[in-house]
Amino acid sequence: MHLPVHENELFVSLKNMNKLAPEETVILETGRMGEPIRHLQRMARGDDRNIQIGEGDLVFIATTPSTAMEGYVARTRDLLYRTGAKVKQISTDMHSSGHGSSDDFQLLLNLLKPENVIPVQGEYRAMNAAKKAALEVGYDEDQVFMLEKGDRLNFDGDKVDLGGSVQVNDTMIDGSGVGDIGSIVLNDRRILSEDGVFIAVVTIDRKRRRLWLNQSLIHVVSFTSKRLRI
Structure with missing residues (x-):
């Protein structure tokens, strides 16, 4: 059913919304x-x-x-x-997923007709499902490449093949930077996670420049602590 309602009659701004009844x-x-x-x-x-x-x-x-x-x-x-x-x-x-189905993927392959298919991103089971979908529309096993971390793919004209692998490691990401955390910071974080930290809670009278009584010392430590450094 189609309701011929003009856009100006259908949508209102937030500031004018309160002029309408909730229902x-x-x-x-x-x-x-x-x-x-x-x-x-x-x-x-x-x-x-x-x-x-x-x-x-x-x-x-x-x-x-x-x-x-x-x-x-x-x-x-x-x-x-x-x-x-x-x-x-x-x-x-x-519920309909926001991701494309296997039928959508096969339609894309039939429209673009790539020479080779390289599933990327996601868990292995998801990439394996993409490989299965490609095989169902006529691709051969040697046209679908399932790559692991560090695998190297060589392109030489029309020829594509696996060319061994390279050593790769995980990159620590902190904040907005990538790879900007050094070994010293990582080591300090490891020590804190194992040993905990002492926190001194001190109340100071700024006018008299002296400490108030009842100061406290808090020791925060993880349950996996093996040793204690002071």
Whole structure:
């Protein structure tokens, strides 16, 4: 069914949204990764300046969380229930993945017709599924390359083959930099993780320039500590 509604009559700005009754308003929250869920938490806590979720509101979560996000989504639903809102979530059998299916991948191969196929990114089982899909549309085993970390692929004209491997190591990433953490910093972090750290809590009277009484010394140490350095 098609409803001929003019765009200006369908969408309103956030500042004009409060002029409408709640039952006349539908808010569509989208984003990538965990952005919609994080924003949903802000609305449930009342931290969003434009939208607050309250008693009687209906929240429909039209996504199924990944394993890593299940706990986060569960806590979000709990926050929503505390506001008095009604929460509905789509079942897993109705959810469509944001990733392409094997049929989509095979369609891409048939359209582009590459000479060779090199599955990349993801776990081995996912890359193996891509290889299987390529074989089903007519590729030979020697046209699909399953590469491991460090494997080297040689291109010589129309010929492509494996050319041994090179030694590669993991790169430590800290903050926005890549590979900028040296061995000294890593060693200090290892020591802290094993031995813990002493924290001195000191209260100072700045006017009298003297220490207040009841100072404390806190020792924070992991359960796997093997030794103690002072």
